[in-house]
Amino acid sequence: xxxxxxxxxxxxxxxxxxxxxxxxxxxxxxxxxxLVGLPxxxxxxxxxSVAGEWQFPMLEFNMANVLxxxxxxxxxxxxxxxxxxxxxxxxxLMVDEIDKALSGLGSSGGDSGTTRRVxxxxxxxxxxxxxxxxxxxxxxxLREIASAMPEMLRKGRWDDIWWVDLPDEETRKKILxxxxxxIPEHRIESEVWEQxxxxxxxxxxxxxxxxxxxxxxxxxxxxxxxRLVDVNQL
Numbered sequence: 284x285x286x287x288x289x290x291x292x293x294x295x296x297x298x299x300x301x302x303x304x305x306x307x308x309x310x311x312x313x314x315x316x317x318l319v320g321l322p323x324x325x326x327x328x329x330x331x332s333v334a335g336e337w338q339f340p341m342l343e344f345n346m347a348n349v350l351x352x353x354x355x356x357x358x359x360x361x362x363x364x365x366x367x368x369x370x371x372x373x374x375x376l377m378v379d380e381i382d383k384a385l386s387g388l389g390s391s392g393g394d395s396g397t398t399r400r401v402x403x404x405x406x407x408x409x410x411x412x413x414x415x416x417x418x419x420x421x422x423x424x425l426r427e428i429a430s431a432m433p434e435m436l437r438k439g440r441w442d443d444i445w446w447v448d449l450p451d452e453e454t455r456k457k458i459l460x461x462x463x464x465x466i467p468e469h470r471i472e473s474e475v476w477e478q479x480x481x482x483x484x485x486x487x488x489x490x491x492x493x494x495x496x497x498x499x500x501x502x503x504x505x506x507x508x509x510r511l512v513d514v515n516q517l
Contacts, residue, residue: 284325284332285461285491286454290445297442298337301373301415313442314409315376315418319425320447323492326421329447330377333419342368343377346384346405350398357401365408373415378405382422385431402432409440450491456483458491459517462498470502472513482517 284291297313299305306312318326334341342364349360368376384398409418418441422428425444428435436444450458456479463471486494501516 284329285457286450287325287329287447290329290447293443294333294336297417312415313417314439315416315420315441317381317420317422317436317441317444318447319422319444321449321490322423323490324447324449325491326447327377327379328491330375330419330421333417334375337373337375337417339373339375339417340371341375341377342371343379345379346381346402347386350384350401357397358404361401361404365405365412368416369412369414371416373417376416376418378418378420380423381420381435382424382427385427399432402435406435406440449488450494452483452487454491455486455489455494456480458494459483459498462495463512466498466502466512470505470511472511474514475512475517478514482514 300310300313318329320326330343331341333339344364349364350357368374384402420441425436434440459479459482463475497517501512504516505512
């Protein structure tokens, strides 16, 4: 992961809090975190990286997909998902784009309270669970959550709420390095590495996903043209 040093540092510490020594010290098991930021800034990648670094299995679900048109099915779906997560402890549970599940909540039309009941069940589980399930939820718009269900943001539901911002210049350089290193070294002109700082300064306002796509596209075009990846393609 490029950048996000404070978040990465906190997650390293959280991993140790699952150990018996931490329990003996009176430290509660970590609950999870809510990651908020623009699409493409690496929120889902963070969840995948946490599971990999911690060597925990990862489960993923989209809250909006849990909601079912048949009365009672949504509540049954969320109970099944949470039961599976608890049976796989310790594990990482990623709840993707949780804000979209709250879209339109409280409007005159809609689901007759199904969404609120499902989210309510999830929040109760977040508070009361005993299993070692680290929940990482992602959201693009915190305002949607704050207006539809502010109780989701209450301290105690999550260990922390993190804002995942657009990468700064130094982070953009790190992201470019990460993705260039995935390409065989002999396929990259030496000038690319020499110009990384300049390239990073020219890409203000882009997401990590866009930088990754640019590197992949440069490599793809170079391959089909029988050339090496050069600075002008990035």
